[in-house]
Amino acid sequence: QVQLVESGGGLVQPGGSLRLSCAASGFTFSTYTMNWVRQAPGKGLEWVSSISSGSRRIYYAESVEGRFTISRDNAKNTLYLQMDSLKPEDTAVYYCAKDVRRTGLTVVTGTWGQGTQVTVSS
16 A cells, blocks of 8 residues: 655744655655645645656746755655745645646645644744
């Protein structure tokens, strides 16, 4: 069965950094486009970034472009999200996900893990 286990979240001050990890299993990770999505309190599931199976295609939501970096290590079945210059509006539960379909930035369907909480606050 598919398992996606996020880690690395925490409390950070505005302007700070965090690196999220997602350990994947139960599917052929190296052949799948992977995504990071997030859910802020009281909000829907927002798409953040995606990366193709071989890392040749990378996309970001405008809200995070230039601040976040998605990457993957297929040998380790691990997806990463390096988050720099964090803002309070980045506060959310962050999920890694496969098979994501969205309308605009709103995620409609997909498979994701339990999430990891990121809180940006002074």
